[in-house]
Amino acid sequence: TVSVLYWSTTMMRRHASMARAAAGRSIAAWGLHPNMDADMSDETHFPARAEAVPAPVRVSKLPNGARVITHDLKGPHVAVGAYLDAGAKYDPATAPGLSYVMRWALSSSNMDNSIFQQDRLMRAHGAAREHTEVRKRFIGLKMETMAGGHWQNIAHDIFTSVSAPRMPEWDVERFRDTFDNLLEEMRWNDPRTYCVDQVETVAYFREPLGNPRHVAPEMNAAASHAALIQQWAALCSPSRVVIAGVNIDHDALVAAYENAPFPHSAEAPHHKNAQKQLPTVDERNQYHGGERVELEDRANAMKTKPDMDKEGIVAIAFPTFGAETNPKGFAAALVARELLAASLGESVAINQEPTHFGVESFYRPYAGSGLIGATIRDEPGAVQAHTLDAAAAVKGLATTPAALDAAKARAIARFANDHLDVARDYVDFLGTSLIGESLHRYSPDETFANVAAVDASAIKAMTDGFKTVRPSMFATGDVATLPSLRQMGL
Template identity: 40%
Template sequence: MLRRVVTPTPVAATTACAVQARSIYEYKFGQTPLSKPLGRLSHLSRATPSKPAPVVAGKVEVTKLHNGARVITHNLGGPSVSIGAYILAGPAYDPPSAPGTGAMMHLALTTSNYNNALFQLDRNIRSVGAAQSHFEKNKHYIGIRIDSRADKWKSSASTASRTEQRHQLQNQKQAQEQFSLNLVQDNIFTCIAAPRFHEPDVERFRDTIDNQVEELRWQYPAEYAKQMLETVAFYREPLGNPRHVPAISNGAISSSVLLEQYSRYVVPSRVVIAGVNVDHAALIAEYENTPFPHSSSAPHHTRSQPSKVNWQDEAAQYTGGERHDQEDRAKVMGTKPDMDLESIVAVGWLAYGKDRKMLKDHAASMVVKALMDIQFKDSIRYTRDETQEHAGVRAFYNPYQTAGLVGFTATADPQAAVRMVTDAVKLVQANKAAVADSTLSVAKKIARTQFMVQNADTQRDYCDYLGTCLAMESDSTVATSLEEVVDAINSVSAADVKKVCETMFSNKTSLYGHGEVLGFPSLRQMGL
């Protein structure tokens, strides 16, 4: 039997090998060299951490800055922060020749800017375990949000002490090797103030955008039907612009189109900076100390004036109508072994929006949606979308600014789809009659719970709510709090529900169907 013999290695040789092995990782990408201790405190002196003082949740603070941007924060004292920029440049402001520009815009803003390349922005996020999201909100807003630790969102210049800054100036080599993290400044504020819209950066995501639309259409058909219903209900109107990038517009939205759209709508007066668990003054200082200040007097902004969109009377944009898209889903998807056919239908009516001036009607619209949940035997929904639902009838309510769309989606076999839709419409029409007090009380509780879960369950949701709760007037600093909406829901009466139902059924019904819809009747044939 052979036995392995290990010869002891001298300590000096071991240390030399360790240094040699470690040096191969020092590629000078800007990170702290591995030959230096991690952290600011030396490993030789470990001070006993002091017990942190209890943080009392502050109030919501709103400030309008000198350049027109508005900052809203709520410091709850949590260990992580959410900071986002919400811009009035959503799908409702897309140019008629390029629908989907708003959906492309929030992606293009995060690719690169005049201070950082794409890989540098990605490195900023990964270096501290942060998360970045970009999205559209309520058809009017596009957003960029950063979620990170509470001690990692500030720029290095503002977080370092004077002694450390003086030491860095004395030792220029160490200052070059030190990784300078400006997370929020680089990944949000500079992206808004000085984007590049580099054509190769935009081109690399075109396939991804097409794949996202295809995945939405074939894997989440109910959510796709909801989004397409908006294009039917507000046909050729600003609210009828798609939330996604249509395949026909993907190649037309070039770098020059994005730059023109940016120059028109991404101006400071249309930007809201929101933060949760951050100090209000610190967030303002971070924004104002951005390397590229954002000014509406810049030549590209003064040269391009935004087109006026009448958001104060969005109900006038409602047209109603219907559209059927025949699809052989079983053949295209290839994931149905029995080649089962299915029909997906979305039906909607005009409702009220979330503007502060119609807060009571907005609350009543949420209660009507909750009444539909009760009639459809549905439960409390934790998300607005339909990405987790695959069959049955589901109610929805999409609020915009002064208008909304309330209705339901139905997913079933083609033989049962017609009866399912007609029965669901009859249940909804029954709300025109007097609603029992007991049923109304349950509906208000459901509406209140759904509203709080969708807007305050996580700090990310709450940050999105803060960024979109200010009045759309650029000089307004009045925010609609969660408590005001909850109080409005609690005060909804049967008369308020009847008012919403009268608005719904005094306008044309909208319908969108896809899948197996060759035999599906029209609205006129169904008596709608």
């Protein structure tokens, strides 16, 4: 009791002393209450700020073979990413989905920090981290934090994860249930995306592009520590690494990479002696079409449908151009997607959630190939009619001048929204925009110019190709009565 009273008395005296000391520094003592009669237009009250002038895009190749690309827009926060040319299309046939597991393994720990230390470091700097994949070719590790902060510490951790990962067995085992749960959650909560992911495996069955973006439950155990180390050693050499930064000084990012705790060298034994098994079949020749059906009583399986209403979800896709090998074809595919979206009655609004029921367009570009089509979600009795309508819409895209002008404007807006407007999206675009192993890149202005140059003949040539190829289809839900592609005349 005596100690409590002593502590209370001491704190009261301290607070009183602080209040007396601060009395002369209070706002009232400063006399800074606004005066409405004063002239506040001069620079004494509001000093002029220098205009922020964005720096040009800079690209460098470092002595170890890694490349660094930055664009300092003088924005309020920085984004830094490391992009490895080790995506899903490089997965071995014995372990499909290995690249997805590698994303988690690289993000969980390295030879410098455990997963707990990584999390503490990120939170201490008010930063955010994420792993991603792009076009089934790249896997990326990226971070965001305030400009002017100590971003180097978090960037060093990402660079160490690339050059000296741990990928211990216990970290991999920790996430095995997570892989299955995320796939199941996507199937129930976002069935359109699930169907598009699955129609890729159908369209390019047993081909590199047919490797899944996620881990199939039956192949979960194949992604072991040994398989991850072997894949990392074969594919993650410095020449296959791109470091990208947005709102960051180029020289500072180069210095941060070169001063990382663990240097990355292609002469290291694990990289030098690894056997690379890269795809040899051109992506345009990997498509052969097909169909697959997963019957599921979604109402009974999900347990979140109080009315127990039945539904079917279908994705139908046609082969088209990719995003890298043919820039003009890529622009034509962007415009074709918007023509398809307009014919299906999709809104011009970009940042909207997917429609719950009905038909919705999609376009999935890869490096040299791509898929364009539509997803259908409706009651089982209406799925067949919507599937036929969607296939007819893909094959009969409008080519009138008014439709083309509107589609070009929508294509530019969607491209900017998906890749340029937000720093974390723009750093993905920069890190995956370099051509091959060179220092040349695809620029947004080049894409916009190609989109503006798309004419009716390019769209007609694309639709003529749709009429001569078999589409691919994936269906799930209550689709037992859905006919096959042959029975529907597709």
